[in-house]
Amino acid sequence: MDILRPPLININGRIYRRNIVKEEPYEEEDDFSYTGPSESKDLTEDETCDLHLIEETDKGYRCAIDVPSVLYKYIIGKKGETRRRLESDTKTSISIPKQGIEGQIVITGAQKSAVSSAVTRVEVLVESFRKKQPFTHFLSFPLNDSKVQEGFQTFKKEVLQQCSQDHGVEESIFQNPAKLHLTIGTMALLNDTEVRKAFDQLQECQSFIRDITEGKPLLLEVTGIEYMNDDPAMVDVLYAKVNVKDGSDRLQVIADRLVEHFVSVGLMLREWDRVKLHGTVMNTLFRKDSTVEDMGGAGRQTTSGREAFDARNILKVRGITLIQ
Structure with a gap:
């Protein structure tokens, strides 16, 4: 230290x-x-x-x-x-x-x-x-619109058709279409009282969100896909980059204000100066592990045991083009 x-x-x-x-x-x-x-x-x-x-x-x-x-x-x-x-x-x-x-x-x-x-x-x-407790909840913008899910399914199909021979690429590491989202921040809410407090604070944030959006939906678009490490041949997380279609920074402002508010009331720890908006589409933590047995016969890998995948060819595949 x-x-x-x-x-x-x-x-x-x-x-x-x-x-x-x-x-x-x-x-x-x-x-x-x-x-x-x-x-x-x-x-x-x-x-x-x-x-x-x-x-x-x-x-x-x-x-x-x-x-x-x-x-x-x-x-x-x-x-x-x-x-x-x-x-x-x-x-x-x-x-x-x-x-x-x-x-x-x-x-x-x-x-x-x-x-x-x-x-x-x-x-x-x-x-x-x-600070040592694993997070239990997170704030996010859901991306579960039907058009988003259709675009994601198309992307998934093309990746599996064109890149299934690449190291580590298989169906189980794709995000569940119903759970597509943009993560804003994570929290460790350790009892019902803290969960209720987080809910109440989120309700308080509605006023400034309405002010920023002027009460209208934001039209978003995916501007590409990126990976979260330095080597595209050894990737653990592949995510979609999402922006407001009109070029404004309103989505970023909302995300930053939400984190600022939750940090100020002690429900979230500040990790970055600005929220990195991203929609995870592939994650090796989702990979099925045949050595782990559960009720469904499928397991999840631990962080230390996760197997990376080769994303070089995937980065050439077109992704979702529009999110509303």
């Missing part, structure tokens, strides 16, 4: 620097330990958190934090080590629901500053390990 450029963590709009002293591999559920340094009393008292309500009670102070149950183990740590370390450093008590039960982590302490410090530390841990 570059100590001059530490990783940043966005917690409800506030940016924290994460000083990583030591990173341990987190593979088994009971192998999570807090590895940060012990903090002095002065530093603990200086930390503040104004993002949560800290209530005064008869016995001191109390704060409840909403945390998805799948992240509890990172706060507990191996044999409870992380929680004990946090409690010791901040002079607080941290109550965590049982694994699998959605609820709130409740932090109590005699001093308001101590509770505030513990809240901040728990949130930093939560956000750090949230």
Whole structure:
């Protein structure tokens, strides 16, 4: 890690620097330990958190934090080590629901500053390990219009007729026509509450989308196909490049505004300055794997085991010409 450029963590709009002293591999559920340094009393008292309500009670102070149950183990740590370390450093008590039960982590302490410090530390841990979770949902523009599907089926037919002898090219790596889409961004929504929050935020975005489109459909067109690596003979993803037919950047503006909004509310991580609009047409992750058995008799490859395909001849095949 570059100590001059530490990783940043966005917690409800506030940016924290994460000083990583030591990173341990987190593979088994009971192998999570807090590895940060012990903090002095002065530093603990200086930390503040104004993002949560800290209530005064008869016995001191109390704060409840909403945390998805799948992240509890990172706060507990191996044999409870992380929680004990946090409690010791901040002079607080941290109550965590049982694994699998959605609820709130409740932090109590005699001093308001101590509770505030513990809240901040728990949130930093939560956000750090949230980034390690696989994405569960994504925002997209669906491209499942009948004309799009017909054009895609024509493209698929021509590729299989002309390029089926090329390495790795076979039917199973093509996208399902009903699932054609332009990906905007991915999210890890870890419980029903976060899913509802994402839905509500998407509803809020409708107003600026209507303003940009002036309430009218955008006529799109495919301007070619591209691959996502440097060697066209060893490709994992082949995608269609899509633009607004009138030459405007309205589709790009909408995509960028959506990502900006979802990043600002903490539901998405910013990966790029601009969204790379693309419609996947072929992906080696879709490839059937005869070594994997499931209910249907077909499996999917893992990322590490995927087999690339030769796309040099495919790039010469005409693609979908118009999307409405």
